Amino acid sequence: MSKRAALLLAPGFEEAEAFITLDILSRLGIQVTTVACHAQNQVISYHGVVTVADVLLEALSTTWFDAIVIPGGPEGTVNLAASLAVSAFIQRHDEANKIIAPICSAAARVLAGNQLLKGRRYTCSGELWMQHSDGEYVMKDVVEDGNLISGRGLGVAFDFAFQLALKLTGKAGAADFQAEHIYYDRWRSQGLK
């Protein structure tokens, strides 16, 4: 059965981080569900893209995913961080050892800001890590610590997405093939030569 990922969307989400990740996961056979983390399915991104999400978060109280993807976006992560339903959804999956995958400001704002990092190593954009005591910030493009995989920001979103897809599927050959197929020369499963 194919793996399933939930992509959390709140108003102001970073559209390219969200849809690069959805795109690469989809190309590698992972089923991605877009989840609206507010009162309606329609969600407007950081730069004004209007998206209609597949489902409302409130409809997923007993649904499980293999991974939770949390995109950045200045307002997007403020909105996600302020939602008790989002924190509960992430915490439930984290405690069941599902993959938690924040990028850009998400690890700091949504996870550290709600004490959900629990001391794990992570990366995030800018100097947001200085505002939080939870977790151990590492200045790298992509950081893995157990079931947590974090990406630094938009410009490394492909690397983050490929690494996440590899973690979910274990299929290094398929991931390498796709990276080459789309002319992305910055990532390979075994690192670059």
Next chain:
Amino acid sequence: MSKRAALLLAPGFEEAEAFITLDILSRLGIQVTTVACHAQNQVISYHGVVTVADVLLEALSTTWFDAIVIPGGPEGTVNLAASLAVSAFIQRHDEANKIIAPICSAAARVLAGNQLLKGRRYTCSGELWMQHSDGEYVMKDVVEDGNLISGRGLGVAFDFAFQLALKLTGKAGAADFQAEHIYYDRWRSQGLK
């Protein structure tokens, strides 16, 4: 006045190519309008993202943009190529020397397939160029020839978007700042050291 770009969306459009370009252009102060190139504003992408475009193409018969962005996607470019309205919209802007910016399969399918390249140098994905006699294919990530700027595919979409933004604004410093700000280390206005 800020520059304006139209992003052409037809069913099956490559979501990450479209929204990376929208994102980078927006970050550099260019106003991007999403244009639905079929009968309704709602357009579904290659991997199932549901988007509500700002406007229908048919409403733009007398509107001008500084650039026309044409994303890829296997079905997306087949749909765009089959539309006489899309070809007329592109041709009108091309004849007025506005920037025409296809990525991935778009240059071959939408432009060469409708004799709109007029012998210019371009790049595109895969071997699609072999099916067309119009234009001169160049195997590079991003190719500029006059008002035509083309990108090879998804994995070089950031490079394509930054180069297009630079061409539209002429602001090399701002483009370099953004590339560094988002941790994209593959593109700088003067090339990489």
